[in-house]
Amino acid sequence: MVLAFDAVKKSYVDSDGEVPVLRGVSFELPPGATLALTGESGSGKSTVLHIAGGLEAPSSGRVQLAGQDVTTLNDAGRAALRRNEISLVFQQFNLVPSLTVDANISFQAALSGRVDTGYIERLVAALGLSDQMHKYPEALSGGQQQRVAIARALAAKPKLLLADEPTGNLDEATAEGVLDQMLDLVAETGAALMVVTHSPKIAARMDRELRLQGGVVT
């Protein structure tokens, strides 16, 4: 399995006391699988994504990523897993402002020593970014920045691609193009893909939909 959640629970503590968000979430994502994670606002979708990406720890339960139990790894182990096996696309694009688009796109791939120039050129062309490569992120529109973030995530050829509303700022045709690129990566490399989305159209393009409701998946 690329990703396996086993009875994952997560609570936050706020001024009212402990607030349970995930009450026992289990699912598996094998290589080449695609999954849409849906549910109402506040149902815990981003929380699942952050736990899957090793950014947050579950309160209990087990998470296995690329065959390793994330819950027992130390910080260095988790950081290595994040760097080498996982790409995340957030709602905020987290581009590096001091680097050109070109350098931003290669950034993660370079960290894990996997820069495939031919693949990056294809991606950049397919995502309509060829004319933007020497610009800095601040000179790009929101939709262009989003495509740069997606190109960076794909360029690293991760085993697991996690995306939170990856097409939120894009018009329909561009959003379709972005999804095509994500699904091509899955088809070509056997990566697994999990997408958080409110869009039934995007969900329909994934193999499977998990709906979060009341802290469990349905």
Ligand SMILES: Nc1ncnc2c1ncn2[C@@H]1O[C@H](COP(=O)(O)OP(=O)(O)OP(=O)(O)O)[C@@H](O)[C@H]1O
């Ligand atoms: N760091 C935190 N501290 C306290 N509560 C949190 C924290 N992160 C998330 N929550 C709470 O957990 C619940 C789930 O949040 P989450 O962001 O996972 O939902 P979501 O389904 O992704 O929502 P949306 O569709 O609006 O992005 C919310 O009630 C939120 O307030």
